[in-house]
Amino acid sequence: NAGVTQTPKFQVLKTGQSMTLQCAQDMNHNSMYWYRQDPGMGLRLIYYSASEGTTDKGEVPNGYNVSRLNKREFSLRLESAAPSQTSVYFCASSERRFDIYEQYFGPGTRLTVT
């Protein structure tokens, strides 16, 4: 049981390049999330998917697109990377079980855009 996995762990991009961050969970959770974490800003929600086939914008969606490929996988795409997108990106998943709704986070992807 690997939990939430993310690839790659590190990435350096040049301005204007594109890339896709991959996320997968093996806990059969319905909900999945993408966050970015910047110093002094905390965790900010980019997009989320409440269930397979649905996606919704979070607090900071501009410059990103997402795909909920199936119940397990939720990818984040940067079409034209900008230095402002330098950040640590976390994927998370959750499932409502009784009264517990905790989120399980992946190890993160450290992205630098030069």
Added chain:
Amino acid sequence: SQKIEQNSEALNIQEGKTATLTCNYTNYSPAYLQWYRQDPGRGPVFLLLIRENEKEKRKERLKVTFDTTLKQSLFHITASQPADSATYLCALGSDGNTPLVFGKGTRLSVIA
């Protein structure tokens, strides 16, 4: 707009003392509040959840209180140890599929 404030960016405490972290919020009526621990270079890990109708919850050396009148949660670590050093995040949630809203976190350092 919703706002969550964690009392300080950093908190230093002597080993063996009780660490108390604060989470305040405005413009929000959460159904529950969660606390997470984050170690450097890792994703956050869930610690505790407390619902709006609960005043206090405990788990081993951890205690969380929730005062919906004051719009505040306190997170206590008793008999703190250097291994408790980490960043602690609070998060507010509503029932249903509404995503959590996270605070910026407090970096706790427990000094031996």
